Every structure is written in structure tokens, then in C-alpha cells.
Amino acid sequence: MSRGRGRPRNPGTDRVILKAALELFIERGFEGTSIEQIAKQAGVGKLTVYRRWAGKEELLPHAIEELVAQAVPWPSDEEIAAASPSDLVEAALDAAAATASDSRFRALIARVLGSSVSNPALMAAYWKHYLLPRRELTKRLLGRAQEQGTVPADADLDVLIDMMAGAVMYRVLQPDPPDRTQMVRFLRHVYRQVGLLAT
Amino acid sequence: MSRGRGRPRNPGTDRVILKAALELFIERGFEGTSIEQIAKQAGVGKLTVYRRWAGKEELLPHAIEELVAQAVPWPSDEEIAAASPSDLVEAALDAAAATASDSRFRALIARVLGSSVSNPALMAAYWKHYLLPRRELTKRLLGRAQEQGTVPADADLDVLIDMMAGAVMYRVLQPDPPDRTQMVRFLRHVYRQVGLLAT
Numbered sequence: 538m539s540r541g542r543g544r545p546r547n548p549g550t551d552r553v554i555l556k557a558a559l560e561l562f563i564e565r566g567f568e569g570t571s572i573e574q575i576a577k578q579a580g581v582g583k584l585t586v587y588r589r590w591a592g593k594e595e596l597l598p599h600a601i602e603e604l605v606a607q608a609v610p611w612p613s614d615e616e617i618a619a620a621s622p623s624d625l626v627e628a629a630l631d632a633a634a635a636t637a638s639d640s641r642f643r644a645l646i647a648r649v650l651g652s653s654v655s656n657p658a659l660m661a662a663y664w665k666h667y668l669l670p671r672r673e674l675t676k677r678l679l680g681r682a683q684e685q686g687t688v689p690a691d692a693d694l695d696v697l698i699d700m701m702a703g704a705v706m707y708r709v710l711q712p713d714p715p716d717r718t719q720m721v722r723f724l725r726h727v728y729r730q731v732g733l734l735a736t
Numbered sequence: 737m738s739r740g741r742g743r744p745r746n747p748g749t750d751r752v753i754l755k756a757a758l759e760l761f762i763e764r765g766f767e768g769t770s771i772e773q774i775a776k777q778a779g780v781g782k783l784t785v786y787r788r789w790a791g792k793e794e795l796l797p798h799a800i801e802e803l804v805a806q807a808v809p810w811p812s813d814e815e816i817a818a819a820s821p822s823d824l825v826e827a828a829l830d831a832a833a834a835t836a837s838d839s840r841f842r843a844l845i846a847r848v849l850g851s852s853v854s855n856p857a858l859m860a861a862y863w864k865h866y867l868l869p870r871r872e873l874t875k876r877l878l879g880r881a882q883e884q885g886t887v888p889a890d891a892d893l894d895v896l897i898d899m900m901a902g903a904v905m906y907r908v909l910q911p912d913p914p915d916r917t918q919m920v921r922f923l924r925h926v927y928r929q930v931g932l933l934a935t
Contacts, residue, residue, distance in 0.1 A: 566850070644853045651765070651850015653909040654843045661911045691935065696903065696925040703902030704895065710852040712860045726895040730930070736890065 554579045554586055558593070558600035563644045567597070567652035567659055598663040601645060605667075608636040611674060622682040626733045634720040643709045650706065672698055678733070688732035697731050753778045753785055757792070757799035762843045766796070766851035766858055797862040800844060804866075807835040810873060821881040825932045833919040842908045849905065871897055877932070887931035896930050 557579035561570045572593055576583045590596035609632050612625045636642050653660040675698050682688040688697070704727050708715065715723055728734040756778035760769045771792055775782045789795035808831050811824045835841050852859040874897050881887040887896070903926050907914065914922055927933040 566854070640853075647850055647853040650905075650909050651846055654839075654846040655765070657911065660909065664911050689935075692929065693925045696922060696929065699907045699922075700899040700903040700926060700929060703904070703906030704899040705902070706849075707902030707905055708898045710849050710859065712856065712863050723895060726892045727899060730891065730895065730899060736888075 550579075550581060550585065551589065552603075554581065554589065554596070555600040555603045558596050559604055559645075562597055562600065562648055563641060566648050567593070567656045570597070572596070594658040594662055597659055598666055601649065601663060602667050604641065604645060605636070608639075608642075609633055611671060612678070614674070614677070617674065617677045617681060622678050622685070622687070623734050625678060626728050630721060630724055630728075634717050634724055637705050637709055637724070638715055638717045638720040643714060646706050647710055650710075675701075679731070682732055687735070692731075701727055701731060749778075749780060749784065750788065751802075753780065753788065753795070754799040754802045757795050758803055758844075761796055761799065761847055762840060765847050766792070766855045769796070771795070793857040793861055796858055797865055800848065800862060801866050803840065803844060804835070807838075807841075808832055810870060811877070813873070813876070816873065816876045816880060821877050821884070821886070822933050824877065825927050829920060829923055829927075833916050833923055836904050836908055836923070837914055837916045837919040842913060845905050846909055849909075874900075878930070881931055886934070891930075900926050900930060 554575065558570070558575045561574055561578060570593060572586050573583055575593070575596070576586045579586070586596070590599065609629065612620070612629070616625065649660060649663065672695075676694045679688055679692075679694045679697060683690055683692070705724070708723060725734060729736050753774065757769070757774045760773055760777060769792060771785050772782055774792070774795070775785045778785070785795070789798070808828065811819070811828070815824065848859060848862065871894075875893045878887055878891075878893045878896055882889055882891070882893075904923070907922060924933060928935050
């Protein structure tokens with residue numbers, strides 16, 4: 538979360554800092570990245586960074602979000618209420634597969650999961666601000682599919698979400714990760730398995 | 737894989753080295769661990785380690801296996817052929833939940849996944865020697881469940897395995913990880929979802 542303290546902010550500077558932070562995090566991990574290095578790589582002073590974010594625990598979730606949110610458009614509450622779950626899944630499939638088969642995304646997932654036990658602050662912040670809201674939307678989508686009878690009425694939706702997201706994360710970190718076409722096929726199997734796409 | 741070069745080996749020394757390697761890896765990760773440190777922590781000379789393993793890429797999969805294999809007994813080919821899939825899953829459930837809710841296991845999963853992109857050699861060796869054989873057994877178990885009609889005939893068994901294993905890995909790396917009782921419940925949901933336990 539940005540802080541908004543001090544003088545008016547230049548969104549261009551924000552983007553340069555976020556980009557530098559993401560690159561360093563992917564390259565060096567959480568332990569290996571400091572605000573000092575981020576500032577240097579972004580070509581700004583340390584105070585320019587601190588004016589915006591209190592520390593890397595706050596800045597990095599924001600930086601990760603830049604890569605993820607721009608790549609995969611998420612349906613809104615209204616769209617979930619109006620369209621059929623399988624149509625929404627079909628509409629998002631190609632973009633999701635493109636992101637999931639991107640080597641930067643793989644490296645990012647490895648870094649986020651890799652730091653989750655040794656430095657839980659990053660995962661905690663990313664979870665709260667970005668993952669939980671998406672899980673809520675996915676739950677609504679699954680709830681709609683339950684109403685339509687394609688997802689079993691007694692399914693635990695949190696477990697289904699962990700199975701879908703976990704499958705993708707685990708698959709892309711295995712040796713010989715899928716290319717985009719293989720990822721589309723993989724995602725179709727996963728969505729079919731939980732009842733979000735017809736078999 | 738151990739090398740078996742040089743003079744006869746003392747299995748007690750092997751165990752001390754493996755234990756030291758596992759501790760250092762969990763604490764410092766792949767990049768932060770060296771054969772030199774492992775030897776020092778184990779109280780042996782560097783050559784004593786190199787006589788057994790060519791490097792950390794070879795030693796660490798072995799060390800990880802010490803923690804995992806001893807904790808979760810895996811059914812044999814013969815047991816899979818003879819017993820019902822759901823009975824085998826029931827029999828393994830408590831031990832699997834105990835391991836998956838152990839904080840050392842969490843830290844280990846984070847380290848293995850975390851190094852999978854920046855240092856793929858460890859994941860590649862662990863995958864080939866330990867994960868692939870277990871996947872083959874799990875595929876036979878799922879194949880038996882397909883014969884009995886509880887797993888759909890057209891399910892992709894590799895995707896099911898990624899969903900099951902991925903769900904557990906992702907769940908334990910989230911904030912507020914499950915305790916043993918919660919993990920039993922989580923695993924039951926996962927196994928039911930794929931058709932390995934009756935609903």
C-alpha cells in the first residue's frame with residue numbers, strides 16, 4: 538500500500554520503482570533485495586522510495602501485483618452474477634495460460650513461495666491485499682457453479698481454490714514446465730475436474 | 737545418489753552428514769548452503785563428504801528424502817494391487833497429515849520450490865529420483881480407482897496428482913497454516929474431490 542505522505546507523487550516514478558523492485562526480487566529473492574538496491578536500480582534516491590513505501594515488505598507485494606494484475610483480467614462481481622461460470626472461465630483461459638507459462642511468472646512464484654516461511658511478511662501482505670480478494674471472487678464463481686449443479690453442493694470451496702491454484706504453481710515449478718499451448722490444456726483439465734468447465 | 741568410491745562407508749557418518757545438510761538447507765536455502773558448511777556442521781572433513789556425494793545438487797535430494805521418506809510410508813506395488821484405493825488412503829492419512837503440518841516440512845517445501853527456478857539442479861534431481869517414482873505409484877492407485885469407477889475414466893492422472901500435491905504445498909505456505917487436525921480434514925476434502933475417498 539502506498540503511503541501518500543509528503544509532496545504530490547509522480548506516477549511515472551512509482552512505475553519505475555515498482556519495475557526495479559520486481560526485477561531485483563525475481564533475480565535475487567526477498568533476502569537478497571534491499572530498498573537501497575531498488576532505489577539505485579530505479580535511479581532515484583532512497584528517500585523517494587521511502588516516501589512511498591515503508592519497506593520492502595510493503596513495496597514488493599505492490600510490485601508483484603503490477604506483473605500479475607495487468608496480465609490476467611479478473612471478472613468483476615457484476616460479471617460473475619450475470620454470465621455463466623464456464624463462459625467466464627473460457628474468456629480468461631488464454632490470458633491465464635499466457636501468464637502461467639511465462640518464465641518471469643515462474644520465477645516470481647518460486648520467489649514468493651520460497652520466502653513464505655523464512656520471511657512470512659511478504660506472503661502475509663500479498664495474501665491480504667491481493668490473494669484474498671481474488672479468492673472471494675473465485676468463491677462466488679464456484680458458488681454460482683454450485684447453484685447450477687456442476688460443482689458438488691458439499692464441496693469445500695477453499696479447498697477447490699487451493700487445488701486449482703496449487704496445481705498451477707506446482708506444475709510450473711517442475712522440470713520441463715508447460716509452454717502456452719500445453720498450459721491451456723492443463724488449465725482445461727483443472728477447470729473440468731472442479732466442475733467449472735463441461736467435460 | 738551415493739557414489740561408493742573409496743573405502744567402506746560408515747552409515748553413521750552418512751546419517752550425520754545428511755542431517756547437517758538438511759538443517760542447513762532449511763535454514764539457509766540452496767544458495768546459502770555449501771559442502772564446506774555441511775562438513776563443518778557434521779564435524780567431518782570436506783573430503784569425507786565428497787567421497788560420498790559429488791556436490792550439494794546430489795547430496796541435498798538425499799537429505800530431503802531422509803525427512804520425507806521416514807515420515808510417510810508409501811504403499812508398495814503389491815499393496816496397491818491388492819487393497820482398495822480408499823483403504824490405502826485411509827491408512828496413510830494420519831501420517832501424511834502429521835508430516836504436512838510439521839513446520840520443518842513447510843520450511844523444506846518452501847526451500848525446494850523457492851530454488852526450483854534459480855537453481856533447477858536440485859529440483860531436477862529430487863524429481864527424477866524421488867518424486868517421479870511416487871507419482872508412478874500414485875498413478876497406479878488412481879488407475880485402480882478408475883477401474884472401480886470413483887475416478888472418472890477420462891481424468892488426466894498427472895493433472896490430478898498436481899492438484900493433490902499442489903493443494904497441500906500451496907496450503908501449507910499460506911499464512912496461518914493448518915495444524916494436524918485441520919490437515920486431516922483438508923486432505924480428506926482433497927482425496928474426496930478426486931475420487932480417492934467416498935463422500
